[in-house]
Amino acid sequence: VQVEESGGGSVQAGGSLKLSCIIAGLTFRDYVLGWFRQSPGPVREGISCISWSGASTYYPDSVKGRFTVTRDNAKNTMYLEMNGLKSEDTATYYCAAATFAPCVPGWETKVGEYDYKYWGQGTQVTVSS
Secondary structure, three states, rough: EEEEOOOOOOEOOOOOOOEEEEEEEOOOOOEEEEEEEEOOOOOOEEEEEEEEOOOOOOOOOOOOOOOEEEEEEEOEEEEEEEOOHHHOOOOEEEEEOOOOOOOOOOOOHHHHHOOOEOOOOOOOEEEOO
């Protein structure tokens, strides 16, 4: 399985970026997908998830209303559109796939319990104020 994120870069506060995640080597539509980010340090934060069909999405308060996750199962690709970027959004962003990870309120507190076993190398997002 190969997971590859792209689309990161440097923007000013208030700007926008759109990240992409391509996953090859598995049946894409069978997996729940998530976006995560990690600033320097050990903690990886879950910031969005999307169900198999794309019908269900969830965002924690830190990004709700600013970020939008979508997926195109025909292209094995997931996207994260990020608007209104803030300096605190600066991090390395990762995507991951799991066979079971209910995309419901509280998801971000339980990501360690789910089988997100396919991860990319990450793409850097830097927001300057």
